Amino acid sequence: MALYLRYVDYKTGEVKERFLGIVHVGDTTSLTLKAAIEKLLGANSLTLSSVRGQGYDGASNMRGSINGLKTLIMKESPSAYYVHCFAHLLQLTLVAVAKKNVDCSVLFDSLATLLNVIASSCKRKDILQEIQAENILKASQKGELVSGSGLNQEKGLSRPALVDVTTKNLKKIREDGWIAHMENVTSFCQKYEISVPIMSDMYVVPGRYKRGKKQVDNLHHFRIDVFLSLID
Template identity: 40%
Template sequence: MAIVLRYVDKEGFIRERFFDLVHVKETTSSPLKEICDVLSHLCLNVKDIRGQRYDGASNMRGEFKGSQALLLKECPFAYYIHCLAHRLQLTLVAASKEVILIAQFFSYLTIIINLIMSSCKRQDQLRDAQASYIANMIAIEELESGKRKNQIGTLQRARDTRRGSHLTSLCSLLKMFDATCSVIPSMYPRRK
């Protein structure tokens, strides 16, 4: 669990500082004690908290047993706000599903990636095809060779709740497009 404090400085500017990364043993239990321990270690009083923001996980935002509810009992001024970046991501995903062409595009992208990544054999074929492609491109001097260049990657799945994952997914397919195109026909051999 990352603990980040946002505050207003003496000049009236909003500041945000990362304070600690805390290991939480159970995601079902409240990390309230860990938050209080970190704040007390920094000589900050829990009663001074005026707001709290989480990514929407039920164990954090739960109305009765979530961390936000328990912290609100300790400090009645610590109002809960759903993480705005997470909310924006969910809004963009929902809006993109309303545009038929975009929804179809990402649906096809997901199908292609799932078909290949659901099989260890196809993943091996993809890696072999990508290694062959890279070796060929280096041989004809289309790619530079060197340390940490032209590493064989993998296809990345898009996640609706992760910012940038749709772009990462698309970029991974573009980077491995030729290798992917060579693996797909092997999945459906022609019948004679």
């Protein structure tokens, strides 16, 4: 969990935000999360009594009315009103829309299965984080990754993307992102010895061929039917 401090600068009246750090926990129970947050706040000379708002996703351990994290915090600081994280709501919306694309729906279903297997075990999550940290370190040493503030660092999370930022980013990707996207895909496939489809070849529909379905080449399918369709 990433913890941000949002406050008002009384000299300028401007609302500012400061990244406090990442909360690492062995499990995601509300009591464990609350203890970790209190520890991080204490390290920044803050207490729960000074909290005036909180926002998380919609999981029961976060917003539960009896033992949820937001309830435990409000018992100590009644003014720490809870709102559902707007960035998370936007994420849910984008995922729901993306699933309307058949190819992306298959991808999300596969990812959901993978995440369920990993998330069901804290040990598996820790092992995966250790492996990822090693991969990032190796890639950085080889010059394959650019390091710096907010880049490839577990404690360097960027600020949540809201609607206007997301719209601008999607527009830029739609107009200029295909070539860079294909370069990344090709590089990934070559690294892990995965064959890259020849874009001029005809696209082969997985499973049984559907009569009447228009035949297109790989370039049209992956660029128009998947890439641009998903962004639109």
